[in-house]
Amino acid sequence: MSLKNSRLRLASVILVVALSGLATAGPAIASARQAVAGTSTAAREQAPATPTAFVDLPTSPLPTDGEQHEVTVTYRNDSSADRTVAPQLLVESADAGPFLTPADIKLERRTAHGCWEAVQVGTQTGTLFTDLPAAQRTLRAGETLTQVYRLTVVNPQAKGTVAPRVALFD
Template structure:
């Protein structure tokens, strides 16, 4: 067997193991895995694939009307070193259901220019979540992260809880 074939087999096995882990992982962990394209290029330096901790912020009920509601995720890096962080918005279903789907809500994120951009939430077992890999950023020591989301309930029967949080890496 050639060295090239061995490397391909090893890469295939690693990919299968990683994908198997995604299926078994909860929404927060699934949202942290690097994309296959980014992982296979090796050209970019990747932040750690999985958060080491989360800072949970105050939760609130899913809005009962169809008016847009803003949620702000704020985190201050009080350490003496820079830190990789990622804001995340979770929308969880009631334990007894019915489970939420991405079509139940419209989710947007405010850009640095003050415009709103649509965010397609991921979904797993009734939890909607924003992707952590796209949200990762390096926060210098003493700096504050502020990310504003705008959530509109499209399905008037939708019920749940909005849970903002910040993923911490390394």
């Protein structure tokens, strides 16, 4: 068998394999696209992705004594309509730095059953923050939101400010 015939056979085999793979994958890709499109549409209809305003609550210095400190985020929906809100805790670095990292703190949230669960924090430009989408909830007119966090500073050199707030969605 010549080298030219071997190359033609190899090219033919590769082409057949590629075409059969595309034929099989085509419907799977299309259904995945429909599923993703349906999910993102449903998610957008449930709650807005971007807050329209924030209610800042009193701040406090970041405690560096290594003890557990509770921080309560409270908000009352005084409007006559339901409102989507999300409690958030910010831990802001000192202006002079150094920037805080998630490893500098341990953060927990009290569940509805009174247990403590770990909270992962995001970080951006020296500010640690809790996730808004995961914390979103609907408050009926006149209802009050109360979320209790437990903060422990693991790094005694850390400096900053604890800034609780509530994100409002319209």
